[in-house]
Amino acid sequence: MPGVPLADYLAVASALFAVGVIGFLLRRNPITMLMAIELMWNAGNLAFAAFARTFVDFSGQIFVFIVVTVAAAEAAIALAIVVMVFRRRRDVDVDEISELRG
Amino acid sequence: MMALFWICTAILILTAIGVVASRHPVHSVIALIVNFSALAVMFLMLNAEFLAMIQIIIYAGAILVLFLFVITLLTIGTGPVESGPSRLAFQAVPSIVSGIVALALLASGVRTASAAAPPEAPADFGLVGSFGMQLLTTHLFAFEVTGFVLLIAVLGVVLMAARKELRF
Amino acid sequence: MEGFVATVPFTILFLPFFGMVLIALAGPYVPRLGAAIVGNLSVLGSFVLTAVLASYVWSLPPDQQVLTLKYPPAWATHPAYWAHIPPLTISFELRIDPLALMWMLIITGVGFLIHLYSIGYMQESKWYRTFFAYMNLFVFAMLMLVMAGNFLWLLVGWAGVGLASYLLIGFDADRMAAVLAARKALIMNVIGDVGIMVAIFLMYAHFGSLSYKVVFANVTSAGTSALDWIGIWLLVGAVAKSAQLPLHTWLPDAMEGPTPVSALIHAATMVTAGVYLIARAHPIYDHAPAAAMTVAVIGCASAFVAATIGMAQYDIKRVLAYSTMSQIGYMILAVGVGAYAAGTFHFVTHAFFKALLFMAAGIIIHNLGGEQDIRKMGGLAKRMPFAFLTFLIGTLAISGFFPFAGFFSKDAILDELQLLGHPWLWAFGSITALLTAYYMFRLVFMTFFTGAYRGDHEPHADRSPTMEVPVAILAVLATIGGWLVLPGHDEMSRLLQGAFGDRGILPTMGEINWFVTGVTTFSAAAGLVIAWWLYERAPQLRRRLATMFAPVQRVLANAYYIDTIYHWLFEVPTLTAASDIAKYVDPEGVGGVIAGVARTTTGLGDAMRGWETGYLRRYGLGMVVGMVLVLAYYIFVVHGGAAVGMR
Known part of the structure; x- marks a missing residue:
């Protein structure tokens, strides 16, 4: 059973990442933005797993595990922030939240 | 094998675009679940059985359910978020351009990567047993640090989401 | 004996220190006398222990009389050094040998007598307790200096002495003159400290160690010119501390301090440190003829110049x-x-008679209510017989009359000069002996005779035993102290054999050179007779001479205008430069730079705050663009565009 070469996995990861980037920059709903970020995380994860397989090294898989953990933490925090913002303003358009300007 | 790969790739790209393009966040979440499932299949193809499991259980199962909860809690009785005109409309074109340029650069880098099939992996590569052995021996410190990060996250969420202000 | 030797030197060294700490801590809570008692007892304890230690060391054969003590001791498993800068390791090291012991005996012994004297003398001082704390610090610093086993700890003591002298000279801090004098002393002493530091650097460069033991054992490994330079830089330190030309100007001003301080500075501590340093570093000077000669010439010139200045002073x-x-x-x-050996011998006798002179003078000043001008004294012999008698003994001793202490030691030095073939230095030394006798007896005649009392207010004569007992003891010592060296019996050289025995030659001071002795005695007698003639017998002649040599007298009275020269050479340019800098450079240059920095920062902040829109997606775009740039940099610059087929 011939395996899929590394380059193909990386190409898919790149595409996923680019979609995540564009989504993050275009959408104004913070939840959708967070999902775009999740897409980018997963693009990275895919690349890590592909490298781990190519070099038969566990480090890449361990890294994915840690990324997933951090992503969970990040999602929890970010969603908490969204909840807080919504509770205060009844609105979650990120463009409306710009009090931190200089 | 290759066929499975390309099917997964198609699902991944399409659902990713679906995530980004959907009007309603719930649709995005659904698309993302499908996306993650396809990704789990890819992990299986990469001999990463354990990662495939956590991709389904933690990501698709736990994190996305959390997303769903927040969406349902927040959007009761409110209209869609992006109804008004964008203040950063001029940013749309540079955003898309920079995203495409990033893709082009990444793809050009990918061209140098190995186009050959990967070598044979040991039988237990990516299985839960060997993965756990690696995680708790060689990478124990990273594991501990991860636990600490989660602890901090829990504290932060409790602090922010608590109804009343906590007093210390 | 092992434990005794290992602990006693530390006790000797730190007793005065702990006395000081105790006074400082207990200060306001104990009666004034308590501070005095602590100060006195700690120094007395040091003296007694030193005497015991000395008797032990001198009971050993001469080649075993050098004791080296190190802290941490050799058996310590985890030696914690005071400084460990590989390859240099500095431990707390003491070296007890006859030379150090001689100094320790004088420092603690005479130091104790001065402490005792201070109990009565300082009675009216506002800062009575502080005084004893400072005095103890002084004794501690001086002990540190002479007991140190390497040059670094010597420097610690050296600087400590400078600090203590600063505190004590400026003790009457509400008098401007005292403060200025203290400052001057400190500045001069710091010049000396720098000299020693340079010498230490040179020693480190040439020997890789600062320990006396190592440096002196390897002294020949450095060339003569290197040793000459080390010797010269050490001499800079010695000159500053010992008030020799050209760094002597702080010493007369230091008279602003209370009289016991003067006694301590002049007799037991401080100024003799330079002599100690050169005697201590004798292996270096033995191999550095040019430096040694410089030392001798400076010493001789200082002796002569100071004597001439002394002739025209009235304080x-x-x-x-x-x-x-x-x-x-x-x-x-x-x-x-x-x-x-002769130098050390003169140090010992000088400590006796100089402390005696100062303390006797202190009694006079005390009883005259602070008057120090001898033109306002006179006829005091009958009113203060005790002060007169003791002062006279001190004068006879310093002038070198047989059988007082100064005779033997001065004779020993002049003898050695002849013996070692330095006729010119000897000639100047003998002339200085004449001048010494003259100005000292001039002092005696103007203070105690020349008719009636000329002062404004009636002298009172309160007698306090704590002041008179030490003076009496010193009077006895100034009389018999010279008998350490009698014809055919040179106790001094025997005692010092352990310290200088390694030089091989040991000129004995016990031999009598009748020619030199005759000249010395004649010089002293001539000085006495001239002073008597000019001040008792024929005052008119003195006045005629005074008008004839008025310009000379003016120069001498102003100490060759050296202070004035320094004023114009160093003070005025420095102050002018400083005030000019304060006026022009500071507001325009420094201030301008600072204002410019502030303006630039503000401008940059203003320019950049436009970037901070507060829009999350704007920041996101910024990040992505940055990421694209970094990617492009790696692909095109770092990897030369190979990935995109550019190569």
């Missing part, structure tokens, strides 16, 4: 100050030509 303590400078000049001269 009783200033005359004594110049006499100290002159006598230290003798010692420096002696150690410069290699007569280390």
Whole structure:
């Protein structure tokens, strides 16, 4: 059973990442933005797993595990922030939240 | 094998675009679940059985359910978020351009990567047993640090989401 | 005996220190006398222990009389050094040998007598307790200096002495003159500290160690010119501390301090440190002929110049100050030509008679209500017989009359000068002996005779035993102290054999050179007769001479205008430059730079705050663009575009 070469996995990861980037920059709903970020995380994860397989090294898989953990933490925090913002303003358009300007 | 790969790739790209393009966040979440499932299949193809499991259980199962909860809690009785005109409309074109340029650069880098099939992996590569052995021996410190990060996250969420202000 | 030797030197060293700490801590809570008692007992304890230690060391054969003590001791498993900068390791190291012991005995012994004297003398002082704390610090610092086992700890003591002298000279801090004098002393002393530091650097460069043991054992491994430079830089330190030309100007001003301080500075501590340093570093000077000769010439010149200045002074303590400078000049001269035993001997006798002179003068000043001008004294012999008698003994001793202490030691130095073949230095030394006798007896005649009392207010004569007992003891010592060296019986050289025995030659001071002795005695007698003639017998002649040589007298009275020269050479340019800098450079240059920095920062902040829109997606775009740039940099610059087929 011939395996899929590394380059193909990386190409898919790149595409996923680019979609995540564009989504993050275009959408104004913070939840959708967070999902775009999740897409980018997963693009990275895919690349890590592909490298781990190519070099038969566990480090890449361990890294994915840690990324997933951090992503969970990040999602929890970010969603908490969204909840807080919504509770205060009844609105979650990120463009409306710009009090931190200089 | 290759066929499975390309099917997964198609699902991944399409659902990713679906995530980004959907009007309603719930649709995005659904698309993302499908996306993650396809990704789990890819992990299986990469001999990463354990990662495939956590991709389904933690990501698709736990994190996305959390997303769903927040969406349902927040959007009761409110209209869609992006109804008004964008203040950063001029940013749309540079955003898309920079995203495409990033893709082009990444793809050009990918061209140098190995186009050959990967070598044979040991039988237990990516299985839960060997993965756990690696995680708790060689990478124990990273594991501990991860636990600490989660602890901090829990504290932060409790602090922010608590109804009343906590007093210390 | 092992434990005794290992602990006693530390006890000797730190007793005065702990006395000081105790006074400082307990200060306001104990009666004034308590501080005095603590100060006295700690120094007395040091003295007793030193005496015991000395008797032990001198009971050993001469080649075993050098004790080296190190902390941490050799058996410590985890030695914690005071400084460990590989390859240099500095431990807390003490070296007890006959030379150090001689100094320790004088420092603690005479130091104790001065402490005792201070109990009564300082009675009216506002800061009575502080005084004893400072005095103890002084004794501690001086002990540190002489007991140190390497040059770094010597420098610690050296600087400590400078600090203590600063505190004590400026003790009457509400008098401007005292404060200025203290500052001057400190500045001069710091010049010396820098000299020693440079010498230490050179020693480190040439020997890789600062320990006396290592440096002196390897002294020949450095070339003569290197040793000459080390010797010269050490001499800079010695000159500053010992008030020799050209760094002597602080000593007369130091008379602003209370009289016991003057006694301590001049007799037991401080100024003799230079003599000690050169005697201590004798292996270096033995191999550095040019440096040694410089030492001798500076000593001789200082002795002579100070004596001439002393002839034209009217302040009783200033005359004594110049006499100290002159006598230290003798010692420096002696150690410069290699007569280390003679120099040390003169140090011992000088400590006796100089402390005696100062303390007797202190009694007079005390009883005259602070008057120090001898033109306002006179006829005091009958009113203060005790002060007169003791002062006279001190004068006879310093002038070198048989059988007082100064006779033997001064004779020993002049003898050695002849013996070692320095006729010119000897000639100047003998002339200085004449001048010494003259100005000292001039002092005696003007203070105690020349008719009736000329002062404004009636002298009161309260007698306090704590002041008179030490003076009496010192009077006895000034009389018999010289008998350590009698014809055919040179106790001094025997005692010092352990310290200087390694030089091989040991000129004995017990031999009598009748020619030199005759000249010395004649000089002293001539000085006495001239002073008597001019001040008792024929005052008209003195007045005629005074008008004839008025310009000379003016120059001498102003100490060759050296202070004035320094004022115009150093003070005025420095102050002018400083005020100009304050006026122009500071507001325009420094201020301008700072204002410019502030303006630039503000401008940059203003320019950049436009970037901070507060829009999350704007920041996101910024990040992505940055990421694209980094990617492009790696692909095109770092990897030369190979990935995109550019190569």
